[in-house]
Amino acid sequence: MPCRGGGRPGPDGKDGDRARLAGRSGPRRTGAVRGPRGGAAGHRARLQTATVSRAPARLVQARVGSRLGMADRTSRTARRVFKRTVPGPLHDERSWAFHLGPGGRDLVLGIEWLREAFLLREPGYPSGITVPTIVDIPTGHVVTNGFERITLDLGSRWAAHQRDGAPDLCPERWRDEIEDVADKVYRDVNDGVYRCGFAGGRQAYDEAYRRLWERLDWLEERLAGRRYLVGDTVTEADVRLFPTLVRFDAVYHGHFTCNRQKLTELPALWACARDLFQTPGFGETIDFAQIKAHYYVVHHDINPTGTVPRGPDTRGWLSPHGREELGGNPFGDGTPPGPPPPSERVPPLGSTTVDV
Structure with a gap:
């Protein structure tokens, strides 16, 4: 849990x-x-x-x-x-x-x-x-x-x-729902993309693919009318969903053959992903060049040539998402974190290569 x-x-x-x-x-x-x-x-x-x-x-x-x-x-x-x-x-x-x-x-x-x-x-x-x-x-x-x-x-x-003003990612009043949603996200989405990518055969792949897309459809419907997965603030459930969303088009869609649709073709999930990306504490942890270098170079059995794709264009992550109209406050009674220290800053969007 x-x-x-x-x-x-x-x-x-x-x-x-x-x-x-x-x-x-x-x-x-x-x-x-x-x-x-x-x-x-x-x-x-x-x-x-x-x-x-x-x-x-x-x-x-x-x-x-x-x-x-x-x-x-x-x-x-x-x-x-x-x-x-x-x-x-x-x-x-x-x-x-x-x-x-x-x-x-x-x-x-x-x-x-x-x-x-x-x-x-x-x-x-x-x-x-x-x-x-x-x-x-x-x-x-x-x-x-x-x-x-x-x-x-x-x-x-x-x-x-913790710093003063650190948000509570698992408030007691929503705890049961957070646990239920986060468990579904972990089982069918976080693990689901890996089960697709490393499936040992057609039957295993089809089952993983089915579960992944049934859950993504469920999430798309859930997020169509609410800003966050549970309650009106960022919780552990959103934190668990974000990393898979942010890697989806760059890696999982093609590399792991999770290719029914791209994230950018799912209106609510794409808007939610941009909302989180633009929230302090999220997007500043993402280095798309290193993400792609890892998956496409390390997974020799999936990508024997080690060629790292140049796309997709990541500039859309900073486009307006309109989720503020749904209400809510990402940090609740807390406050946003300050900027990361220089040693933890990632390259700006648009950086496409990494020295590996």
Whole structure:
């Protein structure tokens, strides 16, 4: 459940948490790195995220969650405790690489590959090396890579370190509905595009395709008359939907053969996606060039040539969406985050290449 935690199946149908350190140590481990001391520049924990890959649950969701709640540079407590870094868009059998950083390393942890932090925590760690991951800076050990727990813990266990005015993404009065909608989004949309892209045969593909488009049709109808998926503010449900929408035309439509329609051909979903993109804390986490570089270069079995497409044109993301007429306030009683620090700024829309 999105507001309470718990595992869900991955694209292979297995319990995703069993393949993650969070499943071995329990989600409370995320709260174990809240101390105010330690690490470079006084930071205690390092959140490894990326601008690419399987975003809903794993990447942009964690980055958006932290941008909405913890990234304001005026939050001195958060700055003492929490520091983020972003690997490059590529990985191989050795895991995510810090190949875009000076010297090809994470400058705080001193590692070239994210797997090094996993192996410090559990020598011989046999499962997937995934992001987002929280690493304890003093020890260099992975604390958790349980993506569903991380975003929730940023808003609960780490609440004491949030900036003033951080919004509540899972308010109690809407909690049951948020959990229900977010579960549907995760199962049929976030995972659904992957089930299409990596289907092992016609039957598996047809089933994944059917479920994906039935859910997208349901979302299109739901969003036709309301600005947000639940209530009148941005919630965890919107945060989970956004990363799949923002990647849909650039990657999932063609690369994963989810090609009944483009996002830009679905009026309510396209307007909703633009509304979120233009909301502080969302669009500033998106680097379309790195997104495309990751999917089209790393997935050799789907794209053997590694050719990265030049399109689509992304300038439409800044076009008027008209969703304000539906009412609501994205941050409720809270306030928007400030601009990201220079180290986390992404290229402007229209940038089409990335040095990989």
